[in-house]
Amino acid sequence: MNPPPGDVCPAARGFVPPVRTAGRHSYDRHPYGRHPYGRHPYGRHPYGRHGLALPAPAPLPGEVSPSLRTAVSAVLVALSCLLVPFGALAAWAAYGLADTRGYVTAMAPLASNAAVRDAVADTMGDGVAHEAGVNPVFLREAVRSFTATRAYRAVWDAGNTAAHTAVLKALREDRADGDDGPVTVDLATVTAPLKRRLTADHVPFAERLPVEHTRVALLPSDDLTALRKGYRVLDVAGFWLPLAAVVFGVAGIAVASCRRRAVTATALGTALGGAFLGLAVAVGRRLTLADLPDEARRPAAAAVYDALTATLRSASWLLFALGLTVAAATWITRSGSPVVRRLRGRRASPDPTPAAPAPAPAPEPTRIRA
Numbered sequence: 001m002n003p004p005p006g007d008v009c010p011a012a013r014g015f016v017p018p019v020r021t022a023g024r025h026s027y028d029r030h031p032y033g034r035h036p037y038g039r040h041p042y043g044r045h046p047y048g049r050h051g052l053a054l055p056a057p058a059p060l061p062g063e064v065s066p067s068l069r070t071a072v073s074a075v076l077v078a079l080s081c082l083l084v085p086f087g088a089l090a091a092w093a094a095y096g097l098a099d100t101r102g103y104v105t106a107m108a109p110l111a112s113n114a115a116v117r118d119a120v121a122d123t124m125g126d127g128v129a130h131e132a133g134v135n136p137v138f139l140r141e142a143v144r145s146f147t148a149t150r151a152y153r154a155v156w157d158a159g160n161t162a163a164h165t166a167v168l169k170a171l172r173e174d175r176a177d178g179d180d181g182p183v184t185v186d187l188a189t190v191t192a193p194l195k196r197r198l199t200a201d202h203v204p205f206a207e208r209l210p211v212e213h214t215r216v217a218l219l220p221s222d223d224l225t226a227l228r229k230g231y232r233v234l235d236v237a238g239f240w241l242p243l244a245a246v247v248f249g250v251a252g253i254a255v256a257s258c259r260r261r262a263v264t265a266t267a268l269g270t271a272l273g274g275a276f277l278g279l280a281v282a283v284g285r286r287l288t289l290a291d292l293p294d295e296a297r298r299p300a301a302a303a304v305y306d307a308l309t310a311t312l313r314s315a316s317w318l319l320f321a322l323g324l325t326v327a328a329a330t331w332i333t334r335s336g337s338p339v340v341r342r343l344r345g346r347r348a349s350p351d352p353t354p355a356a357p358a359p360a361p362a363p364e365p366t367r368i369r370a
Contacts (some may be wrong), residue, residue, distance in 0.1 A: 066257040073262050076252030080271025084319060085277040087241035092312045094238025100164045104157055106307050111156040113342070115299035117147040146197050155193050160256050163218055170224060171231040183219035264330045273324025278316035281309050 096102060110116045121144035146152055163185045170183040219227065224367050249266050256262035286303050 006337060020052035037072055051265045073256035074257070074265075075265050076248045077269060080249035080252060080266060081247035081273055083241055083248065084273030085280065085316075086237075086320065087245045087275075088277055088315050089234055089280070089312070090237040090241050091239075093234045093317065096234075096306070096311050098099045098168060100161060100168065103164045106310065107159060107160045107304075108153075110303055110307055111147075111153045113300070113303050116303055118143065119145060119297055119300035124180050149197065151193050151197055167218060167235070170219060171228055179276050182221045183224070185218055260330055260334065264327050267323045267330065271320050271327065274316045274319025274321075274323060277319065279311060279317065281312055285309070 081211060107319050122144050166183050166185050247269075253259055253262045285302070288305055289302055291300055292298055
């Protein structure tokens with residue numbers, strides 16, 4: 001039914017024709033200023049079909065530009081990746097080496113190490129032979145046989161516990177009078193069971209071995225001040241450096257304009273930090289062994305170094321593997337990857353075996369058919 005003359009169609013009432021400004025349609029941009037997903041999923045707004053290039057949407061008042069967010073994210077992610085190896089090293093020194101039980105547990109397997117046993121036999125044999133006035137060669141063989149017993153393992157653990165406790169006490173306590181002596185450990189805990197073992201084996205001159213409370217210096221008094229300062233720095237850094245690395249990494253991912261790229265960069269940086277940490281451990285081992293004046297003691301020193309840094313090497317491999325795994329996962333699950341397209345194709349493809357149509361119901365008999 002046509003509307004009366006002078007009137008308009010009811011469906012057209014209230015219609016406002018589009019206003020064209022500077023040659024561009026008012027529908028070229030999203031009606032609410034910006035598309036809720038940043039850009040339209042098809043590249044342009046569906047109403048902007050006038051062949052005109054659409055300008056990049058300007059940031060709203062109070063909104064940070066994507067370039068600035070990318071720059072801030074890059075700085076935060078770089079700081080996080082830089083702190084990863086140093087944080088792991090500080091945490092290992094503050095919580096790994098400072099734990100007496102963990103230290104003794106790490107050093108316990110060395111009691112059965114051949115190189116360490118030979119070094120202990122040579123050191124103790126020469127020292128005890130000098131005090132007792134007997135042949136050092138014969139006494140070294142006796143001590144070497146003692147290192148194969150269970151009593152030696154107990155003495156080994158007790159000696160490591162006493163030495164570690166003495167060193168920690170000296171590093172944590174600072175005398176007010178400034179009269180700091182060297183850090184020492186008593187050898188009576190080692191010589192007493194050794195004398196009992198040699199006496200039971202009827203070793204000549206075993207009863208002449210002195211069992212006195214002889215103090216052996218572990219750390220010189222001149223280095224205590226510097227060592228205490230270094231220990232306090234490691235104690236603080238062992239907690240704050242790993243925490244700062246995590247906070248910077250999370251903040252860098254949160255402020256990034258493209259969080260997937262930020263996650264990938266953080267993961268690759270973490271893997272690189274783990275590789276750098278493992279390289280530092282290997283270089284430190286080489287330098288430590290190179291500084292030893294006696295080449296015969298290098299196998300024993302290498303065994304001790306490997307036992308102390310076992311946790312640090314495991315941490316470096318864990319960081320390396322975790323970083324590569326996360327980076328590979330983000331790369332595989334990106335929007336344009338073949339895996340994602342294959343999954344989307346499976347979801348969108350129709351069923352290749354459509355169900356057979358249901359049979360039509362039989363017509364009811366009529367009077368004529370009856």
